[in-house]
Amino acid sequence: MPDVNVVGAGPNGLAAAVVCARAGLSVTVSERAGTAGGGLRTSELTLPGFRHDLGSAVHPAALASPFFRAFGLSERVPFVIPEVSYAHPLDAHRTAIAYRDLDRTAAELGRDGPAWTRLLRPLVDRIDGLVSFTGHQLLRWPDDPRAALDYGLRVLALGTPAGRMLFHGPAAPALLSGVAAHAPGRQPALAQAGAGLLLAAEAHADGWGYPVGGAQAIADALVADLLAHGGTLRLNTEVRGPGDLDPARVTLLDTSTVFLDRFAGPALPDGYRRALRRYRYGTGVAKVDFALSGPVPWTNPRLALAPTVHLGGSRVEVERAERLVSGGRSPRHPFVLLAQPSVLDARRAPAGKAVLWAYTHVPAGWNGDPALAIVRAIERYAPGFRDTILAAASHTPAELAAGNPNLIGGDILGGAVSLRQLVKRPVVSTHPWRTPVPGLYLCSASTPPGPAVHGMNGCFAAALALREHFGIHTLPDLAP
Numbered sequence: 257m258p259d260v261n262v263v264g265a266g267p268n269g270l271a272a273a274v275v276c277a278r279a280g281l282s283v284t285v286s287e288r289a290g291t292a293g294g295g296l297r298t299s300e301l302t303l304p305g306f307r308h309d310l311g312s313a314v315h316p317a318a319l320a321s322p323f324f325r326a327f328g329l330s331e332r333v334p335f336v337i338p339e340v341s342y343a344h345p346l347d348a349h350r351t352a353i354a355y356r357d358l359d360r361t362a363a364e365l366g367r368d369g370p371a372w373t374r375l376l377r378p379l380v381d382r383i384d385g386l387v388s389f390t391g392h393q394l395l396r397w398p399d400d401p402r403a404a405l406d407y408g409l410r411v412l413a414l415g416t417p418a419g420r421m422l423f424h425g426p427a428a429p430a431l432l433s434g435v436a437a438h439a440p441g442r443q444p445a446l447a448q449a450g451a452g453l454l455l456a457a458e459a460h461a462d463g464w465g466y467p468v469g470g471a472q473a474i475a476d477a478l479v480a481d482l483l484a485h486g487g488t489l490r491l492n493t494e495v496r497g498p499g500d501l502d503p504a505r506v507t508l509l510d511t512s513t514v515f516l517d518r519f520a521g522p523a524l525p526d527g528y529r530r531a532l533r534r535y536r537y538g539t540g541v542a543k544v545d546f547a548l549s550g551p552v553p554w555t556n557p558r559l560a561l562a563p564t565v566h567l568g569g570s571r572v573e574v575e576r577a578e579r580l581v582s583g584g585r586s587p588r589h590p591f592v593l594l595a596q597p598s599v600l601d602a603r604r605a606p607a608g609k610a611v612l613w614a615y616t617h618v619p620a621g622w623n624g625d626p627a628l629a630i631v632r633a634i635e636r637y638a639p640g641f642r643d644t645i646l647a648a649a650s651h652t653p654a655e656l657a658a659g660n661p662n663l664i665g666g667d668i669l670g671g672a673v674s675l676r677q678l679v680k681r682p683v684v685s686t687h688p689w690r691t692p693v694p695g696l697y698l699c700s701a702s703t704p705p706g707p708a709v710h711g712m713n714g715c716f717a718a719a720l721a722l723r724e725h726f727g728i729h730t731l732p733d734l735a736p
Contacts (some may be wrong), residue, residue, distance in 0.1 A: 258284040258488070260721070261507040263495050264700065266294025266662065269510030269710030270478035271323055272699045275718035276506075277485040278732035285482065286501065291472075292479050293511070293662065296709065298470030302547040302647040305606040309471045310659075311668065312709050313595040313613045314564050316458040318474065319465045320387045321710035328736040332477040336600040341459035343562035344427075344434045346570060346636045348555040352427035353562065354435075358460040368428040375414075375422065378406040379457035390454050391712050393650040393704035394679055397688050407453065415449035426570050432456065433574040434566030437591050439673040440539040440617045440637040442582045443575045446675045466563060471597055474709065489674075497521070506721045510700045510714065512537075512662045512670070513682045517693065523693045528683070533704070535682040538673060539581055540619045540653030540666025542626030545603070546612040547647040552596065554638045563599045567633050576732075581617045586624070590616045592633045597726070609646070618653060620665060626650050660709040662693050662700065670701025681706060689717035690724070 260276045262269045265287035277283045291297055295311025302308065318324050319335065321378055337356065345351045358380055362369035379386050385400025386407055398404035413419050414432065423429050436443055436452030443449075457466065467473040479489060495501060497519055509516055513532045517524070524532075554560055566572040568591035577587040578615045598610035603610045612629050627650045634641045651659070653666020662670065679686060681704050688704055689697050697716035701707040715731075722728035 257502055258282045259506065259726070260284070260506045261286065261501045261504040262510065263501070263507065264294065264510030264662070265292035265398075265475075265479075266510045266700070267296055267474070267478070267709050267711050268699050268701065268714035269294070269508065270475065270482065271714030272508045272510065272718040273482050273487055274327070274478055274485075274734065275715055275732065276722065277482050277487040278734055279722055279726070279728050281726065283482065283487040283488065284502065285487065286490045286495050288492070288494050288661070292489060292491065293472055294662065296471040296475040298335055298472035301545045301649040306547040306609065306611050306647075307470050307604045308545040308611055309595075309597070309613055310648070312471055313597060314464050314466055315471070315474070315709050316455060316462070316464045317460040317708035317710040320383065320458055321712060322387070322391065323711040323715040323734075324380070326401065326731075326734040327481070327711075328734070329474065329477065333473045335465040336468060337463040337465050338563050340562045341464045342431075342434065342564040342566060343559055344430045344566045344568075345556060345559060346426055346430055348637055351556045351558050352431050353558060353693060354431050354456065354459050356460060356463045361460070367429050368423045371422050372428050374458060375410060376457055379403070379410070379453065380460045382406065383457060383461040386454065386457060390450070390717070391684030391705045391710060393686065393688055395684070407450075410416050410453055411446055411450045414453065415444050415446035417444060419444055419449070429571035430569070430574070433571040434568060434591075437566070437568070437574055437578055437617075438593065439669070440578060440581065441673060442579050447673050447678060451673060457468050464564060466597060468601055469603065470597070471709075504517065506695045506697065506725050508699045508714070508717055508721065511698070512700065513698070513702050514666050515661065516663055516698055519537050520691065520693050520696060525692050531683045536672045536677065537664040537667040538669060538671065540620060540622065541615045541656070541668055542618045542622065542624075542629075542653060542666070543615040543651045543656065544627050544630050545649045546614070546645055548610040548612055548644045549630050549646055550608060550644055551598070551610055552634065552638050553640045553644065554610065556637070559637065560599065563596050565596065567593045567594055567637065578617065581619055584619045585624065586619060589636075590629055592616045592630055594634070618666070623652055623654060626652065647672045669707035672707065678706065687720055689713070689720055695725060
């Protein structure tokens with residue numbers, strides 16, 4: 257009989273399992289899929305030798321995460337930190353580029369460079385305080401009040417129409433609208449501005465890192481550590497309720513709130529169940545992975561330097577696309593988030609070939625062909641792209657959810673990213689990972705600090721369980 261059960265071997269479930277195993281407890285992880293990782297899996301989706309990330313491809317949060325720093329992730333998994341964090345073409349010939357070097361980025365922005373520096377330099381200089389503030393539940397006094405204040409004032413500025421007055425030219429607003437669109441929703445809005453500012457600051461601080469070999473390398477490092485410390489991993493194991501698990505003092509769920517409601521059922525108080533059912537999931541995504549005969553034939557060759565590219569045109573165009581999706585309509589020119597891993601890691605595809613990863617936001621219930629919309633969006637900036645396609649694997653929101661039940665309606669963020677749900681995730685509490693059922697905790701992206709590959713949801717939930725059920729008040733050493 258284990259001390260701890262973990263349901264779900266995504267990044268947060270594995271983080272929780274590692275913390276508990278390092279504390280000397282016996283841990284069993286049960287995973288529905290045939291491989292561990294959840295959103296960290298990498299597989300040959302299209303053709304032999306082409307390795308595609310099933311979920312996340314770029315990992316700024318992993319490099320900045322206190323959990324992964326304590327875990328020594330960069331010592332266990334080689335990362336490539338690109339010189340160009342992300343790029344945003346305005347049209348076929350003009351491209352805005354966010355370099356890791358803040359000063360270089362500002363220099364290329366011309367007369368908007370000083371405003372870009374004023375906006376982001378204080379956040380970059382206090383990046384640890386910013387990550388500490390945003391990487392926790394928000395009902396607490398920040399460890400670095402100055403970082404929290406600087407961030408909050410900038411979120412208030414960019415999250416309202418007044419933020420449009422900060423810049424004169426089109427490049428800087430486009431860069432910010434692109435990073436803000438990582439959190440789907442109408443712009444300007446406070447939650448989207450907050451997400452965009454955090455990502456932009458990380459781009460100029462630790463950078464947007466790519467794990468060599470793909471996201472699976474992160475999951476493999478977590479699994480290896482779990483097994484090395486006595487943990488057990490059960491793959492191809494469907495869990496529907498407590499009866500599918502061996503009895504344990506603690507159970508941690510790296511799952512959706514929908515699964516938590518079904519798993520615990522009547523054991524949950526009515527008020528808590530109502531709160532779970534009021535929790536909202538956000539816009540779905542449609543994703544396409546391409547196997548290419550060579551690099552994307554960008555009209556602007558500078559885009560070939562960028563492993564991450566935001567396609568959507570000007571700030572006005574990105575805002576229009578996100579507004580239409582939020583209103584249940586499909587835009588003619590959608591926002592597309594695109595990753596070119598082969599720019600950094602030639603081993604992801606056979607010699608001379610390339611892999612390409614792309615997704616777009618779509619209205620709820622959308623069931624079209626994402627390849628058509630995404631290819632058209634890429635061809636806007638890379639005519640002839642379709643001629644480089646050797647194979648493609650497309651997934652609608654429903655297909656993504658079928659492959660990973662945590663992706664309710666194709667929402668890859670564990671719930672809508674709104675100001676309300678940054679506080680109420682999934683309930684308003686200083687310990688939102690704890691459920692009313694003794695020994696049962698939720699540790700997924702549906703808890704603070706929300707989405708991204710940082711492992712902090714799992715780390716916080718596990719630390720709380722260690723205190724409350726095992727009398728362990730200090731986080732165990734996680735170093736290699």
